[in-house]
Amino acid sequence: MSHLPLPLPEGAVCALIGAPGSGKSTFAARFPSTWRLNLDTYRALATDDEADQTATPVAAQIQNLLLDARLSRNLRVVVDSTNLHAHVRAGLLARARYWQRPAVAVLFDVPLDTVLTRNSTRRRVVDPHVVTDLHQTLPTTEQLRDEGFETVYAISEAALDF
Template identity: 35%
Template sequence: MDIRVPENSLIQLCGAPGCGKSTFAHRYFLPTQVVSSDHCRQMVCDDVHNMRVNKETFSLVRHIVRLRLSLGRLTVVDATSLRRVYRSEMQALAREYGFHTVLILLDMPLSRCLEQNRNRDRQVDPIVIEKYHQQLQTTKERIKGEGFDQVVLVTEEDLPDVTVYLEVNTTDRKG
């Protein structure tokens, strides 16, 4: 599966915890291009598990994204991105700076998310993963009406064959 995105893109990764968003981000993008909510949470309070600092965490995420876009830099947001309000905030920032908006939905089976969760350092409660996995199904049904320039659905079957290409000097931005 080839994913082609203009270099002036704000890419949001979207998926349940444990689906492989961070692995995907680090496989296809430079570490400096990725703005991770987990990393920002850790920067804010020294504890990646502390969900009580979400307001501060996402304030930092938005700040870093704004800075990168203001400098014309490709930016990848590594967060669940399952709440429409959050996706809309990122879209508004992208539009403010004339960036192409891309949403990559990582649609992995619940069993894979739960298994990968068991094998990582920062584990999420399986009930939370189930809830977010269900939210992803709803998001998939509604995403077409949200105005993204590009929506890419990556399934477990697609994952081994994904290649991401950055298109240089693209002038086909919509909106």
């Protein structure tokens, strides 16, 4: 699978971590579509509106069902959501541990100005205050390793030209 943007071990859970507009979905699109899980997609399927945050609980249930289905078969998974909250990452790590699969984090450590500019040109613009608040919760690579991610890749502004 040398055409992939990153080497992912068989059966790995790969969490993309970053603020809206940091390039996660553009990056995720380089992986096979069957590998990608995205809460926006499941919110849209449940409500016809990917921005409807009231659908997040059901979207998370769908994501977890698909995550378990893939991990039980030792298939790779790329979780394309902000994954900025520690409890969300802890849930992904718990599933990886349960299925005895490797956990990989891809941290989109992109400057706030770049993220805000990119967000402003997206099809669905997230409120800039929300983006700023989320950007401030960005973990460090050391934090991610301490949480239990076996491999951590950091993507900076310089690497955004995928």
